[in-house]
Amino acid sequence: MSSHYTMEERAWHAWIAAAGPDTASERQREAYETSVWPNSPYFRLLAWHPDSLSARTQLDRAIFLTRDGLPRGDRELAATVASRVNGCELCASVHARFTAAFSKDEATVLRLLQEGPEAEFSGRIGAIVDAAAALTQSPSAFGAHHVHALRAAGLSDADILDVVQATAFFAWANRLMLSLGAPAAPGAADADALGDQRANDAIAARS
Incomplete structure (x- = not known):
């Protein structure tokens, strides 16, 4: 049983300087200000290449x-699985909160x-977890039996595509984040970034 993964807030610290108002x-400012988390050091770091960040933001929102x-909770479940498999503590905590x-179903x-x-895990949850875990580990590990299980759990082909997209997006996003910095216990310097997390959590709670 792991103690590294939690639904509690986590911070993330970049290994190189992120873009900011003075730099x-x-x-670049427009790219991070219109991103999912404008105050996150991760998105501000990606803003050094603003076109890439803007494309990422559009894709994130589209998925x-x-x-x-597919219901948002199922998409977030796939993202949580990908983050858990990849060992991305921050993304796992964020998407776990969204899934719950x-x-x-916080217990699950x-x-x-x-x-x-x-x-x-049984039923629909088990089918999504198994498919997302396999796809994250290696695309070739995702096979016809995963598709059959998802269909048997009541997902349409369009729903299955949503599972694949949510998983694939975070299988990539986790690995990029893990190569550019590290998770950390939140401190005073992380207040603005945590504010972004809390704002998104509040929106999810109201949905």
Whole structure:
């Protein structure tokens, strides 16, 4: 059972200087100010290449914030699995909170964090967990039997595509984050970034 993964807030510290009001160009400031977390050192670091960050922001919102298709809780579950498999503590905590907020099943989310996707989950949750874990480990590990299990759990082909997109996006995003910095216990210097987390948590709680 792991003690590294939690639903509590986590901070993230970049290994190189992030862009900021005094160092960024107008285009770089626009990129991080319109990102998912404008005060996050991660997004401000990505803002050094503003076109890439803007493309990432659009893709993130298209996958997770659309009202159509797979329920948001299931998308967040796939992202939580990817983050847990990749060992990204910050993303795991964020998406675990989102999963719990949308699914109203905190106990299952906590079990996933503590025991990992190797734990046995039944029904729809089990099918999504198994598929997301396999896809994150290696695309070739995701096979027809995962698709059959997702269909048997009631997912349409469009829903399955949503699972794949949510998983693939965070399988990539985790690895980028892990290569640019490290998770940390929140401190006073992280107040603005944590404010972004709390604002997004509040939106999820109201949904």
